[in-house]
Amino acid sequence: MKAKETIARIESIIYTGFEWICRVILVFITLLIAVQVFLRAAFQYSIPWSEEVSLMGFIYITFFSMAIAVRHDQHLRVELFVSKFPRAGKKAIDLIDNIVMLAISIMMFYTGIKLVQYGMSSIMPSTRWPTAVIYLPTPICGIMASVQQLLRIVGLSESEASKNFIGEVEVKWPPCRSAHSSFSVRLCCLSSCGFRFAIR
Numbered sequence: 001m002k003a004k005e006t007i008a009r010i011e012s013i014i015y016t017g018f019e020w021i022c023r024v025i026l027v028f029i030t031l032l033i034a035v036q037v038f039l040r041a042a043f044q045y046s047i048p049w050s051e052e053v054s055l056m057g058f059i060y061i062t063f064f065s066m067a068i069a070v071r072h073d074q075h076l077r078v079e080l081f082v083s084k085f086p087r088a089g090k091k092a093i094d095l096i097d098n099i100v101m102l103a104i105s106i107m108m109f110y111t112g113i114k115l116v117q118y119g120m121s122s123i124m125p126s127t128r129w130p131t132a133v134i135y136l137p138t139p140i141c142g143i144m145a146s147v148q149q150l151l152r153i154v155g156l157s158e159s160e161a162s163k164n165f166i167g168e169v170e171v172k173w174p175p176c177r178s179a180h181s182s183f184s185v186r187l188c189c190l191s192s193c194g195f196r197f198a199i200r
Contacts, residue, residue, distance in 0.1 A: 007156050011148075015071055018064045018144075029057035049126040056134055063137035067144040070101070095153065102149035109142025 036050040069075055082093050112135060119132030151157035 004156055007151060011071065011151075011157065014144075015068055018068060022061050022064050022068075025057045025061055029054045032057075052124050052126045052129075059134060060137050063141040067141040067148075070105075070145045071148050098149050098153050102146060102153065105142050105145035105149055107142075109139050109146055112136075112138030112140075112142050115139075 032047075032050055033054055036047050039045045039047065066075075077097075082090065085093065115135035115138055116132045119135045120130050122131045123129065124131055124134075148157065
C-alpha cells in the first residue's frame with residue numbers, strides 16, 4: 001500500500017508539472033498569435049518565426065495532454081457492448097485494453113526516437129532549430145503512457161474511470177466537467193484529443 005501511495009504522489013508531481021507546461025505554452029502561443037495579428041494589421045509586419053513556434057506549441061500541448069488523458073483513462077471508449085459483461089469479464093477487457101495501450105505506447109516511444117534521430121539532420125527554415133524539436137513530444141508521450149499502462153497492469157496505479165467501468169465507483173460524466181478532472185484533460189476534451197465516451 002505504501003508503494004502505491006508513493007507512486008501516486010510521484011505521478012501527481014510529474015503530471016502536475018506537465019499540466020503547467022501546457023498552461024504556459026497555451027498562454028504563450030495565444031499572446032504570440034495576438035501580437036502577430038496586431039503587427040500584421042497595424043504595421044504590415046510579421047514575426048518570421050511565429051508560425052513555426054505556434055505549431056510546435058500546439059504539438060506539445062496535444063501530446064502532453066494525450067499522456068495526461070491516459071493517466072486519467074479519459075480517451076475514447078465505447079461501452080455499449082462490454083458494459084453488459086459481468087464484473088470478471090469487465091476486468092478482463094480492462095486488462096486487455098491496458099495491454100493494447102501499452103503496446104501502442106511502446107510503439108509511439110520507439111517511433112518517436114527514430115523521428116527525433118531523423119529530425120536532427122534537418123533544420124526548420126525560420127527558427128533554424130533542428131526538426132527534431134517538433135518530434136520530441138512523441139517519445140516523451142510514449143514513455144509517459146507506457147509507464148502509466150505498466151503500473152496499471154501490475155496494480156500499482158488505477159483510475160476512477162476504470163473503476164467506474166468495472167463497477168467499483170461512480171464517476172461523473174463528462175469527465176471534462178467533473179471537479180477532479182485536470183486542466184489538460186479538460187483541454188484534451190475540448191480539443192478532441194480524446195475523451196471517454198460511454199453509451200449507456
